[in-house]
Amino acid sequence: MPSAIQVSEFGGSEQLKFNPITIGAPAAGQVHLKQATCGLNFIDVYHRTGFYDIALPFIPGSEGAGTVVALGEGVANVAVGNRVAYAGSRGSYTEERLIAADQLVKLPDEISFEQASCMMLQGMTAQMLLRQVYEVKRGDTILVHAAAGGVGLIMCQWAAALGATVIGTVSTPEKAALAKAHGCHHPIIYTEQNFVEQVKKITNGHGVPVVYDSVGKTTFLDSLDCVEKRGLMVTFGQASGPIEPFSPLLLNVKGCLFLTRPTLFSYLDTREALDSASSELFEMVISGKIKININQTFALKDAAKAHDALESRATTGSTVLIV
Ligand SMILES: NC(=O)c1ccc[n+]([C@@H]2O[C@H](COP(=O)([O-])OP(=O)(O)OC[C@H]3O[C@@H](n4cnc5c(N)ncnc54)[C@H](OP(=O)(O)O)[C@@H]3O)[C@@H](O)[C@H]2O)c1
Known part of the structure; x- marks a missing residue:
């Protein structure tokens, strides 16, 4: 009988319990998948804590x-026998599962299960942000928060490959060195330095055309001060907590800014969109322009330890749970 991590009550990482589960036969349109690896993402923390309104119990x-x-x-x-990967269908912390076949992407031989399970969500998020939400061009200077994280390290490499100058924020000198080695031209240690002042200094007071902010509560307002006049503020996560409500007039005062709050799954709303984003990502990885940094691995049954590491800012790059 396979086992899975289940959450029966919202709360801390102690709510992640490894239990046997029963899997029926796949219904029409589904496949039975034997999993090798699962990716760890910050959204898993939001689900576990009840930040989003989802039904209990869940995997x-x-x-x-x-x-x-x-x-x-x-x-x-x-x-049968195909190597596949997916992002988005909740319930991946499991040894085996049923899943809709149209959510699966076949893996090229060059991509390992470990790489795949931590690049589908983080890598397609980077694709959405840099290629669709704002199309980063050669010569742009951009600001990426949490630059040494899972999404952050992929974004730095991708944006650098597009010819952009990347400014990135990180919490420690070690993370600054890691980000710098992966395409971040100007790492700023935002726990020690004022990142608005640093961004102004690097851009000669001009600001940047786009800020990618996944930290939320502790960075949002200062991030607005880094955006150039009529530029774009992208808030795509809240690792430090939700952003406080504010008046739209603030966007006027800060320079007639545009604000968007994208989610990957609203950009992967058709099969064509999934095929296009995943093939672009595979190409970037296979060509060596992007390295997927798997800097932590945990056994699936130790998912709680993985959550503790992610939430305490102890991880860098991507984290894999091995089944
Ligand atoms: N909108 C979407 O579709 C979408 C899709 C994927 C991910 N995301 C978002 O992107 C962000 C990154 O996801 P990820 O899985 O790659 O995680 P991650 O960046 O590897 O981890 C989160 C990072 O946020 C920073 N952080 C700042 N304040 C924090 C706090 N109080 N608590 C914890 N972390 C804090 C930390 O980096 P420092 O120590 O360097 O500050 C930490 O390492 C998350 O906010 C996630 O929700 C959004």
């Missing part, structure tokens, strides 16, 4: 990779 985890072992009726896009 957390939003990305995984493994092998197709059985097909439901009508499945034509994958076959």
Whole structure:
């Protein structure tokens, strides 16, 4: 019988319990997937703590990779034995699962299960942010918060490959060195330095055309001061807590700014969008322009330890749970 991590009550990491589960036969359009690895993402913390209104009990985890072992009726896009990966269908912290076949992407031989399970969500988020929400161009200077994190390290490399100058914030000198080694031209240690002053200094007082802010509560207002006149503020996460409500007039006062709050799944709303984002990502990784930094691994049953590490800012790059 397979096992999975389950959450029966919202709360701390102690709510992540490893229990046996039963899996039925795949329904029409589904496959039975034997998982090799699962990715760890900050959204898993929001789910566990009850930040989003989701029904209990549930299996957390939003990305995984493994092998197709059985097909439901009508499945034509994958076959038994295919190596596949996915992002977005909650329930990935499990040894085996049923999943809709149309959410799966076949893995190129060059991409390992470990890489796949921590690049689908973080990497396609980077693709959405740098290629769709704001199309980063050669010569742009951009600001990326939490630059040494999972999404952050991928963004720094991708933006540098696009010809941008990357300013990134991080909490420690070690993270600054890591970000610098992965395309971040100007790491700022925002726990020691005022990042608004530093951004102004680097851009000769001009500011940047786009700020990517996933930290939320502790950075949001200062981030607005880094955006150039009529530039774009992208708030795409809240690792430090939710942003306080504010008047839209603030955007006027700060320079007639644009504000957006994207989520990956609103940009992956068609099969074409999934194929396009994932193939662009695979190409960046296979060509060596982006390295997926798996800097922590945990056994699936130790998911609580992985959550503790992520929430305490102890991780860098990506983290994999091994089944
Ligand atoms: N909108 C979307 O579709 C989407 C998709 C994927 C991810 N995201 C968001 O992107 C962000 C990054 O996700 P990730 O999985 O790659 O995580 P991560 O960046 O590896 O980890 C979060 C980082 O945030 C920073 N941070 C600042 N204040 C913090 C605090 N009080 N508590 C914890 N961390 C704090 C830390 O870096 P420092 O120590 O350097 O400050 C920490 O390492 C998250 O906010 C996530 O929700 C959004």
